[in-house]
Amino acid sequence: MIGFLQKTKIFTIPFFVLVGGLSLLLIFFNKAEVALWVNAHNSPALDIFFRYFTNLGDGVAAAVISLVFLFFNIRRGIILLLSFLLSGLIIQLLKIFIFPDVIRPVALLGETHVLHLVDGVKVLYRQSFPSGHTGTAFSIFFCLAAFTDKNRIQFFALIMAILIGYSRMYLSQHFLPDVLVGAVVGTFTALCLLVLFEQKNLLGSLNHSIFPTNRNHAK
Secondary structure (H helix, E strand, O other): OHHHHHHOHHHHHHHHHHHHHHHHHHHHOOHHHHHHHHHHOOOHHHHHHHHHHHHHHOHHHHHHHHHHHHHHOHHHHHHHHHHHHHHHHHHHHHHHHHOOOOOOHHHHHOOOOOOOOOOOOOOOOOOOOOOHHHHHHHHHHHHHHHOOOOHHHHHHHHHHHHHHHHHHHHOOOOOHHHHHHHHHHHHHHHHHHHHHHHHHOOOHHHOOOOOOOOHHHHO
16 A cells, blocks of 8 residues: 555645645634635636536546546556445445435525525535545546556646545535545545555456457457
């Protein structure tokens, strides 16, 4: 596990710093205050951007990314698919069985505050904790960071995941704790799967494109 953390340090170091810093923030400001601050900082351009960008954290988008990856590397495509499915399962179990009554920003704040809501985004009211979109985003983008040694790609993957997490707050779908826990679940699920596949050399024979480009693979 240490090896993967070192390999993905451009992703993991800022990730741990961000999660730790935002967790400390919640000591001084409650989740409602943070949500109201985020909600107040809006613009028409951001409305359009986050309305569509947040869909990258959807299960459908994650499945498409995983399937596309299968064409380039079957093993990595399977890891991506299992990563977001497992993190999604964990988060849904938490939502349904452990925290079913945790309400979302609109349900908690809508009666006492005039919230800025984005047109075309379905407003949800229950099962806020943790954020499924954020979990999916961090599981997928951490895997992508682990698949490369290029620092700029790792950093880009982190920024993408962070923006998806922020989009959930911007759209008043989740509170900061929902997003933080979703990010942690997604990242550590992906990390554990990557370590397991590496240590056991699972599906090592599938570490190639779905369409082999040489005779050795074709045989």
